[in-house]
Amino acid sequence: MILSLDTSTTVCSVALHQLDGTLLGCYELFTERTASSRLTTLVQDVVTHAGHALADVSAIAVAKGPGSYTGLRIGVSTAKGLCMALDEPLIGINTLAAMTEQVRPFYPPDTLFCPMIDARRMEVYCAFYNQEGNEVRATSATVLDETSFADLLARTPVVFFGDGADKARSVLTHANAIFPTTQVRPSARTVGTLAVKAYATGDFEELVTFEPYYLKEFMTTTPKQRVN
Structure with a gap:
């Protein structure tokens, strides 16, 4: 199976697919700032409620961007941590490509x-x-x-x-x-659809060096008041 994560925007979603493309489960939250507090819970829930364990997963897929700097960092760091813990490969999927699948x-x-x-x-x-x-x-x-x-x-x-x-x-x-009247948001469901194809061709990321696709350089600001 492939476990897929998408935290590119305000949507936080997790999906589980069989290697033949069958969707076993998908959880999505559409509220602000849920990725940092809910992502690992959603991961455990979607796997458990589908009747499996994390040890059954063959690969981890993540929406690599573009998107929110903070969201992408959370999703990619979580995916890399799962890959290291499970000793399974990482698949990075362009967020825009996954949206198009919808x-x-x-x-x-x-x-x-x-x-x-x-x-x-x-x-x-x-x-x-x-x-x-x-x-x-x-x-x-x-x-x-x-x-x-x-x-x-x-x-x-x-x-x-x-x-x-x-x-x-x-x-x-x-x-x-x-312009469709229905809102289309990033989803781990279609990240998983593309990840199944990538898995079949062995299109994996280098776990140590893989980084989110920010597209633009991350910008920070300097505090106006120094804290002693």
Whole structure:
């Protein structure tokens, strides 16, 4: 089995899949700051309630980003700790690719998919995928305006989704721009779907050196008042 974690955004989710892709269980919390306090509980619960033990798991998968700096650090550190304890491999999955897995089945073959994660102001983390789930434009931090993605929109319909899509909706008025009415959030369920494929091809991460895919450099501030 593969145990998958996603703490890329405010959603904290854990899923358990068999190696043939069968979903055995998925727990999701949609409240703020749950990853640090609830993640390990969700891990234990999803495995136990599916009738198994952590020792039965063959690999750990984690949404590697982009996303929240804090959330990604929590998810990746937890996944690495589980891999070390269980002596099992680590699989890293792009958060945007996993989001795309949620919507691909509902659109025709010529559609492109642009998952978006809010990066504050008018900036989003995004990428473009085709109907086969292949990346056709790499993950980037993009500041949105009226001309964004004009070349792609001129050729084919593009589905924009995720918590950054509301920003795109306000500036992208092209007829080929599609905005689903249902919110699409990152989920360990589709992280696990892609992790099953990665496991089959032996696409594992180097446990010691693996880090979250922050996309942008982590920025810190200096306290204005010194504490003695």
